[in-house]
Amino acid sequence: MDYARLSGEAADQLLADLSAVPVADKAEEPAIPTDPNYESDEVDRGSARVTLPQNAEQNDTCELVFAGPSHGNPFVDVDLTATFRCADRTVNVGGFYDGEGCYRLRFLPPEHGPWSFLTTSNARSLDGIEGQFRVAPSNRPGPVRADGCHFRYDNGDPFIPVGTTLYAWTHQDDVQEARTLQTLAEAPYNKVRMCVFPKHYEFNSGEPPRYPFEQLANGQWDTTRFDVKFFDHLERRILDLGRLGIQADLILFHPYDRWGFQSLGAAADDRYTQYVVRRLAALPNVWWSLANEYDLMADKRDEDWERIGLTVADADPVGHLLSIHNGTRIFDFTRPWITHCSIQKTDPASPVPHIEEWFAKWSKPIIIDELGYEGDIQFEWGSLSGEELVHRFWEIAVRGAYATHGETFANQDNLLWWAAGGELVGNSTERIRLLAQMIAECPTGHLEPLSGHFHLRGAGVRGVYELHYLGHYQPRSLKFDWPEGTTADVEIIDTWTTTVDTVPGDFTGPFELSLPGRPNLAVRIRRRPNL
Template identity: 40%
Template sequence: MRQYEIFEVKIQGEEPKGSQVEIGVKGLFSHNGKEQVVRGFYAGDNTYIVRFYPEEAGSYTYRIEDADGVICKDTQVECCPAAENRHGMVRPYETHFRYADGTWYYPFGTTVYAFSHQEDERVQETFETLANAPFNKIRMCVFPKHYDYNQNEPPCYAFEKTDGKWDVHKPCMPFWERLESHIRKLDEMGIQCDLILFHPYDNWGFSKLSRADALVYLDYVTRRLGAFPNVWWSLANEYDLTDYEMEDWECFAQFLHDHDGWGHLLSNHQIVRPWDFSNPNTTHICHQTSELNFLSEQITKFQKPLMVDECCYEGNIPWDWGNISGFELVHRFWTVCMQGGYCTHGETYLNEEEVLWWSKGGKLVGESPARIGFLREILESLPGPLTFSGKEVTKESFEQMKKTIPEEMRQEPFVKLMLKLPWEEARGMANAGRELAGNCGDDVYMKYYGRHRKSSGTFVLPRENRYDVEVIDVWEMTRTKVLEQVNGEVQVPLPGKEGIAILARKR
């Protein structure tokens, strides 16, 4: 047993009589006076497995039971401290993410929805691509995808059929073995697996499981995958396009929370109506949106980390969500990151084989990944995550501000107009000075000017420190030191082009 790695106990027995999911096998793991019950799963071939994920090093005692009593009596095992490259599960920390060992985790995700539903050769190719790509998270579906450019049948399905119908009580073992081998490999590569549990692009009926059947499916998922440190639960891709109602989703979230054993990250992805991120089982905000300018409001509102898990893909397909430029996608990454959020990549370049990265994987051919890597490198070189520090006027602060404006300013034309406009109309102008600016305490200040081609930028830097200032070209991937040892109000000369950021770092 090693800290932050799956520990597995295998037991031979008889095939379950009824459900192959709802079985009584469980492990009881004790450590430091705390006991954790871990439900086992049937793995086929008369084999039962209990998977445990040790969060701490030290002495553990475990025993395995089933409904009839103890199968494997108390066993002592020593859990070694984590290997150097293992940091544990990613969890929210304030409005960002950290590994269990305290290392910051900044998600730079990509999207390969039908990753696991391709033939082995393709999956292998995708792994090779990922090995050389800047991504540390992948969004992928449990169920196969039926959609444009996705007409191929998967090698296998999640369930066997009984009387011609999917039988959620009979997991298809080769499917789960294959899926978990992919997740394990991702884990070895340091890639978080944002596992999409439901989605509407269905040709087989997996999106139409009854709530009861869906819970059986989630039962198996949590028994089998709950101990994987790199698994996140994405309730759905575009939850609002499925037949499930809000109470179904809340029920699924509650079930996962209660049964996954380790409190994995959990969120839900929409096509139109954002999920309710105040849901107590939801660990972070997840948006599909191209409107990225006011995301920081969401972080302020929910006090949870924010992911934009879909903001259109670099590509050239006829669908408008899949034909933005590499520059535009990189621009969106910077826009999100400067607000203290995180963004997810996808690529949809047509090719003769119709192997588009966004669903099937394969090779990346776009221009954005290198630049996303450049951004990741910069953010990871900072002492901590960025907190949005642009002047943001919200409805609340606007109403407050209106009350506190001194009498002598109330006749100033802009102020006068603001005072008479309702918030909906005032919002744009009230936020005209809102910059995409972030900071790490007083160590680092950053701004990103997006598509605005300023000939100069500005910082107001604490006078008690001295800073070096760099100009960053997000596309050319250059960093140029332009000022040294400055503080106070600083003018930064800029090249007057799109995609320029500035960074001030305390000496």
């Protein structure tokens, strides 16, 4: 049964029942150990040719390329790692096989200066290779980190996630992908939720042009051999996003699958996870999401997700952001390997009733990555008005959390933005841009909730920068508790028409403000600088 055809309590109950179904034990293929005798003693140790990075810069991907052996199956027969050192800084990096005798070690240098490296491998020709290269300083901000309940770049600059959903955009043809990138270049979104595996679902049932594994003659997947063209295409698209200043929130597993990728078994899952992380972790704009709707994958228990999460954390020398996303059963975000909370709303009426509780429980950044989509398809979650989606964004923002956009307008080609990208046709994007601007102009670069009226949510810095959202309420006046002795400038913001009207006058101490008496308004109060 397609749970998305249900709504409300019936859908919640079905998903809860599915999540509670016990998983029967099954025979698992064992992990494949590397071959200690992959190369004979006749091969000189450290004899593989290496190409060092040129023009390496701090916080940018640099790559060492080795011309090594290709007999057998190097994807599983060979392991290659290296230790990089600069002064007192040491970074351990795992390499990967890229086909045709090519091995790569990718490194994201956190500091500029002279770096040295030394390789370790069970393949004699790749073992014990050492060298040096210089990393130049740069103004690149580095990867995004969790900072309390918010985010910042590695250089300390605030990062305000304004996300959109593009699950299968890298599984389209070149023309469609180029159209998506052009749209993103003009949109306010700086984070994209996207799947590594192809996705099978309503409006997304075609065959993708590439697959992550080599396919056997009998149609089965050889999970010991990765299709390097698939991963080369994926990483090029992530680089495209990076050039636009967009973070790639990569979903490693998901349940919408007719190819069997959600049920590969533990050994294959771990092999795939390590390969993806080793290959992509040196890209500065990567985030990891273990799963979209993890609790709908009956083949995996919580302990499997724990193992996979630890595999990602262990294989990623950069320490990129890492989370996991729910269907109806929210994961235990207290786990130390989880950096932030990626949540699908569990209350059909509102995405926000538990945000304060979640902050108190987890003390980590919260992103409501699924709060419903602006669109007109047959499902409740995909038929919100643009006005409702923008309202939800504001409701979440003034509670100190973040939200992710999605758009699901039907069209004759069945290429919906939420799945396949292309062009945005809805009304919410420019309104979301205004909200992002309002958050960015807060002196701290983020919003902290403020106490206020029972039906009025405020956030910012008390007495310095306050943003109050009225939402569906439409009072004719409101009193604001502004501190004595400071003068404020006041603006009334229409969050739907995106008009910002300055209220004339000097506002000092507690004051009462006349309002237009219509919904979708916000009030911004800023302390006037002393002249």
